[in-house]
Amino acid sequence: MDGKMQLLAAGNLLEAHTWKGMLESSGIAVELKGEALLGGVGELPTGIQNVELWVSQPDYQVAKKQMDLLNAEQPQWKCVSCHEANESSFELCWNCSAEKSEKYS
Numbered sequence: 001m002d003g004k005m006q007l008l009a010a011g012n013l014l015e016a017h018t019w020k021g022m023l024e025s026s027g028i029a030v031e032l033k034g035e036a037l038l039g040g041v042g043e044l045p046t047g048i049q050n051v052e053l054w055v056s057q058p059d060y061q062v063a064k065k066q067m068d069l070l071n072a073e074q075p076q077w078k079c080v081s082c083h084e085a086n087e088s089s090f091e092l093c094w095n096c097s098a099e100k101s102e103k104y105s
């Protein structure tokens, strides 16, 4: 049995692709599932997208550990304009495109 397991649900497509890229650079195959993938990007307002990251069962524990490491290494920053949490790799807020403020990083 080589089932798939849901690793996490991202709040938006950009976040999902960021995680996917980081995991794939570690050799873990990631599959994205979610309503946001059905239509073209831009048809859905940002903020209500729900994208899930799935990995194969043997990779799950490694992927989970990888996520914890990435989270520890890269604390999120909070947008000063809309107060959304952003990944540290983002230079602009995913939600309102405001610039990252070092004060809050």
Ligand SMILES: [Zn+2]
Pocket (backbone or CB within 6 Å): 079, 080, 081, 082, 083, 084, 093, 094, 095, 096, 097, 098
């Ligand atoms: Zn913002």
